[in-house]
Amino acid sequence: LLQLYGPLNFLGSVYSGIRTALVDLEHMLGLTEEAVEVADPATPLPIATRLADAAPAHVQFRDVHFGYRPEREILHGVSFDALPGHKVAIVGSTGAGKSTISRLLFRFYDTWSGAVLVDGHDVRCYRQADLRATIGVVPQDTVLFNDSIGYNIAYGRLGATPAQVEEAARLAQIHDFIMTLPEGYETQVGERGLKLSGGEKQRVAIARTILKDPRVLVLDEATSALDTHTEKEIQAALKTVSARRTTLVIAHRLSTIVDADEILVMGQGLVVERGTHAQLLAAQGQYAAMWAAQATGEA
Numbered sequence: 333l334l335q336l337y338g339p340l341n342f343l344g345s346v347y348s349g350i351r352t353a354l355v356d357l358e359h360m361l362g363l364t365e366e367a368v369e370v371a372d373p374a375t376p377l378p379i380a381t382r383l384a385d386a387a388p389a390h391v392q393f394r395d396v397h398f399g400y401r402p403e404r405e406i407l408h409g410v411s412f413d414a415l416p417g418h419k420v421a422i423v424g425s426t427g428a429g430k431s432t433i434s435r436l437l438f439r440f441y442d443t444w445s446g447a448v449l450v451d452g453h454d455v456r457c458y459r460q461a462d463l464r465a466t467i468g469v470v471p472q473d474t475v476l477f478n479d480s481i482g483y484n485i486a487y488g489r490l491g492a493t494p495a496q497v498e499e500a501a502r503l504a505q506i507h508d509f510i511m512t513l514p515e516g517y518e519t520q521v522g523e524r525g526l527k528l529s530g531g532e533k534q535r536v537a538i539a540r541t542i543l544k545d546p547r548v549l550v551l552d553e554a555t556s557a558l559d560t561h562t563e564k565e566i567q568a569a570l571k572t573v574s575a576r577r578t579t580l581v582i583a584h585r586l587s588t589i590v591d592a593d594e595i596l597v598m599g600q601g602l603v604v605e606r607g608t609h610a611q612l613l614a615a616q617g618q619y620a621a622m623w624a625a626q627a628t629g630e631a
């Protein structure tokens with residue numbers, strides 16, 4: 333039995349690697365089982381996907397009710413308005429429904445009632461591929477392809493020139509790091525190549541997103557804190573990518589959302605408090621308590 337354990341253990345880790353890769357693909361390509369449940373309209377509305385071609389998008393949730401299974405409603409009427417170019421942050425305890433909001437924006441699922449709108453139209457009016465091209469995501473943990481680091485960045489926009497890839501890498505603050513690698517942009521990364529740190533992978537994801545140039549950005553902040561220096565670099569890179577873009581941040585560290593136009597505090601599928609950082613502190617409610625707790629924790 334012990335002899336068997338080694339290989340089985342190995343297979344287990346291969347399997348979990350494949351699963352992780354699929355989760356990331358779910359974000360990037362929308363290849364989910366659920367995706368087949370939602371259908372494209374017969375006559376889809378056109379939508380400009382890139383910021384280079386249009387203004388930032390307008391994102392609205394109107395009294396959205398939704399659950400993954402019929403017997404359990406997860407969102408009980410969520411409404412908010414992310415004006416073009418604004419930054420809306422979503423905070424709240426684990427399981428409150430924060431990620432569910434971003435999945436509905438991507439239309440991985442359809443709402444039970446109420447609506448998700450982009451540029452004033454229900455997301456059901458658009459072709460799914462167009463909708464997902466309009467939204468960029470910087471996930472918590474990026475899975476890299478077993479290919480060069482250059483390819484991993486260029487993936488953000490197929491057909492990008494080496495100069496465009498380098499420009500994106502500079503803006504994402506990863507170009508200097510790439511230049512220290514033995515083969516520069518040709519260096520192999522991923523499971524079979526160089527392993528990148530969490531912060532480096534996140535910067536690859538940012539560079540990809542800069543190339544994609546979406547009109548809406550979803551930032552899924554990592555729960556685990558990076559070291560202070562890396563965190564500063566990431567925050568600077570994120571600022572570059574979110575500038576002028578309508579941004580939805582799923583936040584874990586309140587210090588990163590002090591400048592948000594609106595902060596939604598989620599509790600069990602409802603927005604329980606909303607406002608700017610200053611308004612929420614003045615209200616002395618749940619957000620103010622979270623802020624006080626984090627300030628003490630970080631001191």
Ligand code: ATP
Nearest residue numbers: 400401406424425426427428429430431432433598
């Ligand atoms: P966290 O901060 O832990 O990521 P969250 O606020 O993002 O939490 P969601 O991921 O939106 O929470 O989950 C909200 C609720 O929906 C949870 O109770 C969760 O168990 C449930 N849920 C999430 N995904 C699924 C799914 N695919 N099928 C069934 N239930 C799900």
